[in-house]
Amino acid sequence: MSDVLRVEVVSSTGIVWEGDARSVIVRTSEGDIGILPNHEPLLASLVPCAAEVLSASDTREVVAIDGGFISVADNRVSLLSQFAKIAQEIDLVAAEHELAAAEKRINEGELDEETRHHFLRAQAQVRAARMAREN
Amino acid sequence: MATSLRELRQRRKSVTATKKITRAMELIASSRIIKAQQAAARALPYTRELNRAVSAVANYSHQDHPLTRSVENPKRVAVLFITSDRGMNGAYSSNVIKTVAQIRQRLAEEGKEIVRYVVGRKGIGFLNYRQIPIEASWEGFSDSPTYDRAVEISDRLLADFLRPTEEGGVDEIWAVYTRMESMLSQVPRVRRVLPLEVVEGVHEVGEDEAIPLYEFEPDPNTVLDSLLPLYIRSRIWFYLLQSAASQLASQQKAMKSATDNAQQLIERLTRQANQARQAEITQEITEIVGGASALAESVEND
Numbered sequence: 001m002s003d004v005l006r007v008e009v010v011s012s013t014g015i016v017w018e019g020d021a022r023s024v025i026v027r028t029s030e031g032d033i034g035i036l037p038n039h040e041p042l043l044a045s046l047v048p049c050a051a052e053v054l055s056a057s058d059t060r061e062v063v064a065i066d067g068g069f070i071s072v073a074d075n076r077v078s079l080l081s082q083f084a085k086i087a088q089e090i091d092l093v094a095a096e097h098e099l100a101a102a103e104k105r106i107n108e109g110e111l112d113e114e115t116r117h118h119f120l121r122a123q124a125q126v127r128a129a130r131m132a133r134e135n
Numbered sequence: 136m137a138t139s140l141r142e143l144r145q146r147r148k149s150v151t152a153t154k155k156i157t158r159a160m161e162l163i164a165s166s167r168i169i170k171a172q173q174a175a176a177r178a179l180p181y182t183r184e185l186n187r188a189v190s191a192v193a194n195y196s197h198q199d200h201p202l203t204r205s206v207e208n209p210k211r212v213a214v215l216f217i218t219s220d221r222g223m224n225g226a227y228s229s230n231v232i233k234t235v236a237q238i239r240q241r242l243a244e245e246g247k248e249i250v251r252y253v254v255g256r257k258g259i260g261f262l263n264y265r266q267i268p269i270e271a272s273w274e275g276f277s278d279s280p281t282y283d284r285a286v287e288i289s290d291r292l293l294a295d296f297l298r299p300t301e302e303g304g305v306d307e308i309w310a311v312y313t314r315m316e317s318m319l320s321q322v323p324r325v326r327r328v329l330p331l332e333v334v335e336g337v338h339e340v341g342e343d344e345a346i347p348l349y350e351f352e353p354d355p356n357t358v359l360d361s362l363l364p365l366y367i368r369s370r371i372w373f374y375l376l377q378s379a380a381s382q383l384a385s386q387q388k389a390m391k392s393a394t395d396n397a398q399q400l401i402e403r404l405t406r407q408a409n410q411a412r413q414a415e416i417t418q419e420i421t422e423i424v425g426g427a428s429a430l431a432e433s434v435e436n437d
Contacts, residue, residue: 008180008184010180010181010184011181012178012181012282012285012368013174013177013178013181014177014180015177015180029352029353029357030352030353033352040350041348041349042349042350043188043192043351043352044351044358045352045353045358045361045362067361068365069358069361069365071184071188071191078184080181080188080365082282082286082365082368083282
């Protein structure tokens with residue numbers, strides 16, 4: 001198959017990863033979704049997760065996503081996430097630390113939007129970092 | 136000579152010290168501009184993709200959304216303006232403040248009251264001094280904004296926008312920022328942030344690319360719901376970055392002219408000091424010659 005996906009992972013401060021890929025797996029608000037070349041145009045909102053991109057050179061890139069969007073059209077995939085971070089760049093220890101701190105705050109009854117978001121972001125980062133480590 | 140040699144030298148020394156400072160600030164500003172411009176450039180892909188997504192959704196969902204709905208006759212208008220934290224950057228902050236004063240007048244003529252949201256210590260100081268009420272203010276990051284700050288500001292603005300006017304909410308949100316046109320020109324700009332004109336966004340994308348038939352998950356409205364706040368954040372983020380770059384550019388410009396001016400002063404003072412020194416020497420010689428001839432005359436007379 002000659003078709004490849006042109007993938008761009010964009011965070012608010014810049015492009016996190018870009019390149020050609022065979023498939024992209026992310027979690028939308030409805031559940032996990034896998035994108036292969038020639039996918040129909042799609043615009044979906046994401047939930048915090050560890051997104052996987054199988055690049056054209058057969059390496060697996062894991063990116064921590066904290067919500068945002070995926071848009072697919074004409075074999076172009078853009079993952080938009082405010083604080084997207086590529087797994088190799090995540091400091092696992094720091095991320096775990098942050099996760100524990102956020103968890104503690106939630107357990108103490110701070111249930112506001114920001115704490116929750118913090119928790120989910122940290123969770124996604126830890127998951128992504130662990131996944132990258134397994135490879 | 137009016138001023139003594141010692142005074143002239145002292146003044147020259149002090150101007151030299153000032154020049155060193157302004158020169159250093161000029162160099163710092165010029166190195167940081169590059170960083171600020173790079174940061175602004177890096178944020179572009181995100182803004183671009185977000186614009187595209189918003190126009191795509193807006194094309195499908197023509198439904199009334201709280202963020203796109205405009206109030207029939209707006210009464211309270213929020214104005215966010217971005218100034219600097221410190222001085223030493225020429226007319227940067229005062230240009231923004233002047234622009235705000237202009238819109239205030241325009242809005243007042245239309246019978247709208249403005250509520251001020253300020254970024255930067257200069258703006259805060261300006262309003263406090265005149266005892267003008269500030270709704271909310273942020274400071275300490277005017278030359279190197281972070282995305283978190285943009286989130287903080289836009290969340291506050293959104294919260295006030297969504298609150299009914301009677302309870303202290305606002306009907307419209309405007310932003311005044313300084314656009315970095317080039318290193319030489321930075322222009323204050325006024326933009327309406329809310330309510331959004333999504334239709335406008337559709338044209339922005341339309342450069343010979345048609346918007347494909349998207350499938351939405353879960354559905355267009357939910358997507359739009361979560362997309363719009365992100366869009367606002369990215370707008371504010373864009374304004375902060377542009378302002379930061381402009382601020383540094385105008386700082387560099389101001390510091391360059393201060394350095395040039397100091398250089399001119401130094402040259403003038405040096406010339407005056409040399410003149411004063413020469414005058415002193417000449418006077419001394421005249422005195423010595425005068426004294427010697429007087430002495431010679433008295434010897435001859437003996």
